[in-house]
Amino acid sequence: xxxPFIQDEQIAHARQLAEEIVNPIFDLIRRNTTVSxxxxxxxxxxxxxxxxxxxxxxxxxxxxxxxxxxxxxxxAYWYGRALHLGAKSPxxxxxxxxxxxxxxxxxLSPEVEQNLRAEVRSxxxxxxxxxxxxxxxxxxxxxxxPMSPPPHKYVIVATGNIYDDVDQARAAAQAGADVIAVIRSxxxxxxxxxxxxxxxxxxxxxxxxxxxxxxxxxxxDEESRKLKRYIxxxxxxxxxxxxEIAFCAxxxxxxxxxxxxxxxxxFRDINMRRTFIDQYFSRRIxxxxxxxxxxxxxxxxxTADAYDAAHTVIASQxxxxxFAKRAGLKDWQxxxxxxxxxxxxxxDTLLLELSQAMLVRRCFPDAPLKYMPPTKHxxxxxxxxxxxxxxxxxxxxxxxxxxxxxxxxxxAMHTPLLADRYVALKSAAYIHxxxxxxxxxxxxxxxxxxxxxxxxxxxxxMELLEECHKEGMVAAIGKGRFGDVKRTETxxxxxxxxxxxxxxxxxxxxxxxxxxxx
Numbered sequence: 252x253x254x255p256f257i258q259d260e261q262i263a264h265a266r267q268l269a270e271e272i273v274n275p276i277f278d279l280i281r282r283n284t285t286v287s288x289x290x291x292x293x294x295x296x297x298x299x300x301x302x303x304x305x306x307x308x309x310x311x312x313x314x315x316x317x318x319x320x321x322x323x324x325x326x327a328y329w330y331g332r333a334l335h336l337g338a339k340s341p342x343x344x345x346x347x348x349x350x351x352x353x354x355x356x357x358x359l360s361p362e363v364e365q366n367l368r369a370e371v372r373s374x375x376x377x378x379x380x381x382x383x384x385x386x387x388x389x390x391x392x393x394x395x396x397p398m399s400p401p402p403h404k405y406v407i408v409a410t411g412n413i414y415d416d417v418d419q420a421r422a423a424a425q426a427g428a429d430v431i432a433v434i435r436s437x438x439x440x441x442x443x444x445x446x447x448x449x450x451x452x453x454x455x456x457x458x459x460x461x462x463x464x465x466x467x468x469x470x471x472d473e474e475s476r477k478l479k480r481y482i483x484x485x486x487x488x489x490x491x492x493x494x495e496i497a498f499c500a501x502x503x504x505x506x507x508x509x510x511x512x513x514x515x516x517x518f519r520d521i522n523m524r525r526t527f528i529d530q531y532f533s534r535r536i537x538x539x540x541x542x543x544x545x546x547x548x549x550x551x552x553x554t555a556d557a558y559d560a561a562h563t564v565i566a567s568q569x570x571x572x573x574f575a576k577r578a579g580l581k582d583w584q585x586x587x588x589x590x591x592x593x594x595x596x597x598x599d600t601l602l603l604e605l606s607q608a609m610l611v612r613r614c615f616p617d618a619p620l621k622y623m624p625p626t627k628h629x630x631x632x633x634x635x636x637x638x639x640x641x642x643x644x645x646x647x648x649x650x651x652x653x654x655x656x657x658x659x660x661x662x663a664m665h666t667p668l669l670a671d672r673y674v675a676l677k678s679a680a681y682i683h684x685x686x687x688x689x690x691x692x693x694x695x696x697x698x699x700x701x702x703x704x705x706x707x708x709x710x711x712x713m714e715l716l717e718e719c720h721k722e723g724m725v726a727a728i729g730k731g732r733f734g735d736v737k738r739t740e741t742x743x744x745x746x747x748x749x750x751x752x753x754x755x756x757x758x759x760x761x762x763x764x765x766x767x768x769x
């Protein structure tokens with residue numbers, strides 16, 4: 252394992268810089284809410300159905316409140332007003348508030364207002380207790396059927412049809428997969444709503460919906476009992492509806508979510524403010540539900556060169572960690588992302604990749620880490636591709652990765668077939684078996700190539716953190732410092748869904764999750 256080529260005080264300084272970098276962004280987060288957060292609040296209260304033409308009821312209600320100019324008080328407040336008007340169910344609350352012009356709802360007396368908030372807080376506590384009860388069921392199944400030792404072998408299903416996904420997921424679990432990731436349909440991150448119900452059509456993946464989550468979780472629980480080995484389920488909590496998807500995932504007992512502080516900004520051109528605000532609430536939900544998040548730094552070296560941009564991965568990881576811990580996540584929930592993406596025709600690639608992975612492990616010793624396979628330089632020569640993936644498998648064992656997405660030998664040609672997945676799982680199982688304990692047998696030379704490269708990358712990462720500290724995150728993103736992608740603070744999609752909180756803003760879930768109200 253890595254020697255002390257990066258000193259503890261250097262790592263502590265990086266964390267301190269990250270903390271100071273994100274402080275101004277938390278001022279933005281505290282002052283504002285978004286339409287997605289308010290829809291998530293309504294989903295917590297049980298407003299999860301769809302109306303005419305499949306429009307989610309949470310969207311109908313939030314859109315009505317936003318159009319009336321009153322959403323800055325919080326959807327929870329208006330939900331309470333609907334209860335005060337006599338609504339006996341979440342559906343009745345939607346009907347009353349979407350039918351009634353909000354300007355006709357005059358102010359309440361202080362006593363009635365206080366009672367209303369107390370009633371809504373009571374409902375919020377009950378809703379959170381319900382989710383915690385469901386998570387306890389998941390944890391009990393995990394305890395009953397222990398998982399395989401890490402690295403957990405993570406494979407993807409992505410047919411577009413949730414029922415076909417289930418068949419593929421079962422086959423993968425039977426072949427040795429530890430984690431099933433259901434890839435989202437292309438561009439779902441740009442939808443400012445969560446589709447309703449089970450879906451059977453999707454391009455490049457399957458829609459992330461609460462019903463699809465339920466169907467897959469139920470199938471994998473059944474498979475876990477058959478195999479006597481718990482199978483984890485992963486999906487995506489990113490994009491314009493990231494906090495709503497986090498709620499759906501928590502309710503349906505998912506184990507992991509891809510959830511990043513900057514991915515939507517850089518790679519989906521979602522507005523910066525919107526993303527920062529939404530990711531905080533989504534991560535608060537993940538913290539509650541014991542969900543492991545997978546961050547997306549691996550994407551930086553698909554758009555930028557893996558050798559030249561290695562330091563941007565490290566800098567972003569410290570920033571992502573800081574955002575996550577400020578949202579209540581623990582070290583064991585930080586599947587910090589990185590990737591084996593260096594050009595295979597460069598000299599010393601194994602040493603360079605070991606150096607990067609060892610550096611990540613040195614900086615985040617208690618995080619599971621989420622290691623991505625090579626994809627950018629894959630070729631249609633399946634034998635070369637397979638060998639390339641095996642090298643990544645070896646690095647994963649050597650650096651004690653917790654979660655390893657397995658590469659597929661046909662990735663450069665087509666969506667991998669069942670047989671391709673089987674071959675990847677068989678190969679990874681062999682490497683994991685053959686190389687287990689290798690990290691305890693070798694010591695990295697302080698004057699060798701691995702250590703020197705790690706010090707070089709860390710030094711550049713510190714320079715980038717210093718720049719972000721001096722000029723701010725917004726300026727750094729504007730200059731394309733991460734992934735060679737430039738974005739502006741007011742550009743991108745979804746800014747119109749950001750609202751400044753009113754002085755009487757009310758969100759009982761946030762109060763409870765932050766510990767500001769019991």
